[in-house]
Amino acid sequence: MKRLVIIGLAVLGVIAMVGSLLVYLRREAFVNERTLLARSLALQASELRDVDPYTSLRLGVAAVHISPDATNRRALIESLLVLRREDLFSLNPRGARSVALSQDGHVALIKDADEIGVWDLSGVLEPNMEGAVEKQAKLDGDYEDVDALALSADGRTALVGQDDGTAVLWDLNNLAKPTRLGAVDASAENEADRRIGALALSRDGRTACIGDLDGNFSIWSLGVKKKPIRRSHVRPPSxxxxxxxxxxxxxxxxxxxxxxxxxxxxLGRHDNPIQRSRLALPFKTAEPIYLTADGGEILVGSSHRADIWSLADPAKPIHTATLDMPNKDLYGIALSDSGKIALFAGDGGSVPLWDLSIQSRPANVSSLKNYSQEVSRIAVSANGEVALTAGPDRGVTMWDLRDMPEILEDPVDVACNAPDSLKITREEWARYAGDADWTRYGGGLLGEDTLAACSIDWALGLNPRRESQSKVGKA
Incomplete structure (x- = not known):
C-alpha cells in the first residue's frame, strides 16, 4: 500500500511538472508571438509614416503596448515627430541650400536655388494665432553661388554672403520690408578666390566673423551697422x-x-584674436563643426561619427565622447542651448536626434525621418522647440518640437491623448497583424469590430478567464 502511495505521488508530481512545463511553454510562445507581432507592426508603421501618418501612429502605439522595447518605442517617437512637420512647399523643392533661425524659432532665413527668403513662422507657434508659416519678403542681391547666411538672436539682423566676396547686412525689424544697411568687404587685394566660405554673427548682432576661400579670417564690429568696422584680419596657416x-x-x-x-x-580682444589650440582629430577629414553656446564644448562631424571635445581649457581640448552615426557623410550640426536637442544633417535621409544634456551619457533618442535622399542643411532654435531641415527632395521642412520633452518621457501617453483612442478595425488588424488572435489584445472589448490601440496593455493584463474565453472564441 505504501508503495502504491509513493508511486501515486510520483505520478502526480510528474503530472504537475508536465503541467507547469506546458504552462511555461505556452507563456513563452505567447511572449515570442508578442515580440514578433510588435516588431512587424513597428516596421509597417515605419513604412506608412510618410503616406499614412495616422495609421502609422496607431500601429506604433499597438507595437509599444504589445512589446515595449527600445526599438518599438523609438519607432513610435519617429511617427509622432512626422505629425509635427510642415513642408514649405513654395520653395524650389530641389534647391534648398541653407537655413538660419532666430533664437525663438519665429524668424527664418531660407536660401533656395533662386533667392533668400525671409519667413515668419509665428503663425503656427504663437498660442493665440491660427495661421501658417509665410514668406514675408526676399533679399535683393547676387547670392547664386554662396550659401553663407546668419541671423541675430532676435531675428532682426541678417548677414548674408554674396558672390563678389562681400557680406550684406539687413534690418529685419519689418519682416515684410527688409532694409539693406550696408556691405562688409571681407576680402583682401589680389586674392585667388574672394568668395566667402563661411560667416557667423554674434547673438546680439554686433559682431561678425567672416572667412573666405583664399584663407582670410576677419572680425567686424557692427555697432553702427551702416558703417561696419574691421577690427582684425588674420590668415590661418591651413x-x-x-x-x-x-x-x-x-x-x-x-x-x-x-x-x-x-x-x-x-576673440576676447577683437583687435587681436589668438589661436589657443588645434584639435588632434582621430580622422582625416571634418565637415560640420558646432561650438556650444557656453563655449564649453565643440562637436565635430565626420564619416559615420561625431566627436565631442571639452573646452573647459580652450588651450587643451579633451576628447570626451564619440557619437555613432548612420550617415556616411555629415553636412551640418544644430544644437539647442540646453543640449537636449542635437540634430545632425547628412546623407541617407534621416536626421539623428541626440540628447547631450548628460555629458557622461549622450543618447540617440530618435530621428527626423522621411527624406529619401539627404538632409543638406539644418537649424534649431536656442530653446530646441523649432527645427528646419533642408534637402534636395523635400525642400525645407519645419519641425514643431515644443512637446519633445513629453514625447521622450512617455510617447504612448502623448499619442493616446486623442479623442478616438486610436482605434483599429478588425479588417485593419487582419491586414497588419495577420492571423494573430485579436481578442487577446482587446479586440471586441469596445465594440464588435474595434480594437483600441491605447488599451492593449489593459487587455493583456486581464485575468486568465479572458484567456480561456479567447481560446473558446478562436475555436
Missing part, C-alpha cells in the same frame, strides 16, 4: 576657411579650414 562657429558671447570661435583642420580662437 588656408581656406570653410566653417565658423561662435559661442553666445562671441568670445570664442572655432574655425574649420580645408575641411580637415579645426582651430580654437580666443
Amino acid at each position: 588656408g581656406r576657411v570653410s566653417s565658423i562657429s561662435l559661442d553666445a558671447d562671441a568670445r570664442l570661435a572655432a574655425i574649420l579650414t580645408k575641411d580637415k583642420d579645426v582651430a580654437i580662437w580666443d
Whole structure:
C-alpha cells in the first residue's frame, strides 16, 4: 500500500511538472508571438509614416503596448515627430541650400536655388494665432553661388554672403520690408578666390566673423551697422576657411579650414584674436563643426561619427565622447542651448536626434525621418522647440518640437491623448497583424469590430478567464 502511495505521488508530481512545463511553454510562445507581432507592426508603421501618418501612429502605439522595447518605442517617437512637420512647399523643392533661425524659432532665413527668403513662422507657434508659416519678403542681391547666411538672436539682423566676396547686412525689424544697411568687404587685394566660405554673427548682432576661400579670417564690429568696422584680419596657416562657429558671447570661435583642420580662437580682444589650440582629430577629414553656446564644448562631424571635445581649457581640448552615426557623410550640426536637442544633417535621409544634456551619457533618442535622399542643411532654435531641415527632395521642412520633452518621457501617453483612442478595425488588424488572435489584445472589448490601440496593455493584463474565453472564441 505504501508503495502504491509513493508511486501515486510520483505520478502526480510528474503530472504537475508536465503541467507547469506546458504552462511555461505556452507563456513563452505567447511572449515570442508578442515580440514578433510588435516588431512587424513597428516596421509597417515605419513604412506608412510618410503616406499614412495616422495609421502609422496607431500601429506604433499597438507595437509599444504589445512589446515595449527600445526599438518599438523609438519607432513610435519617429511617427509622432512626422505629425509635427510642415513642408514649405513654395520653395524650389530641389534647391534648398541653407537655413538660419532666430533664437525663438519665429524668424527664418531660407536660401533656395533662386533667392533668400525671409519667413515668419509665428503663425503656427504663437498660442493665440491660427495661421501658417509665410514668406514675408526676399533679399535683393547676387547670392547664386554662396550659401553663407546668419541671423541675430532676435531675428532682426541678417548677414548674408554674396558672390563678389562681400557680406550684406539687413534690418529685419519689418519682416515684410527688409532694409539693406550696408556691405562688409571681407576680402583682401589680389586674392585667388574672394568668395566667402563661411560667416557667423554674434547673438546680439554686433559682431561678425567672416572667412573666405583664399584663407582670410576677419572680425567686424557692427555697432553702427551702416558703417561696419574691421577690427582684425588674420590668415590661418591651413588656408581656406570653410566653417565658423561662435559661442553666445562671441568670445570664442572655432574655425574649420580645408575641411580637415579645426582651430580654437580666443576673440576676447577683437583687435587681436589668438589661436589657443588645434584639435588632434582621430580622422582625416571634418565637415560640420558646432561650438556650444557656453563655449564649453565643440562637436565635430565626420564619416559615420561625431566627436565631442571639452573646452573647459580652450588651450587643451579633451576628447570626451564619440557619437555613432548612420550617415556616411555629415553636412551640418544644430544644437539647442540646453543640449537636449542635437540634430545632425547628412546623407541617407534621416536626421539623428541626440540628447547631450548628460555629458557622461549622450543618447540617440530618435530621428527626423522621411527624406529619401539627404538632409543638406539644418537649424534649431536656442530653446530646441523649432527645427528646419533642408534637402534636395523635400525642400525645407519645419519641425514643431515644443512637446519633445513629453514625447521622450512617455510617447504612448502623448499619442493616446486623442479623442478616438486610436482605434483599429478588425479588417485593419487582419491586414497588419495577420492571423494573430485579436481578442487577446482587446479586440471586441469596445465594440464588435474595434480594437483600441491605447488599451492593449489593459487587455493583456486581464485575468486568465479572458484567456480561456479567447481560446473558446478562436475555436
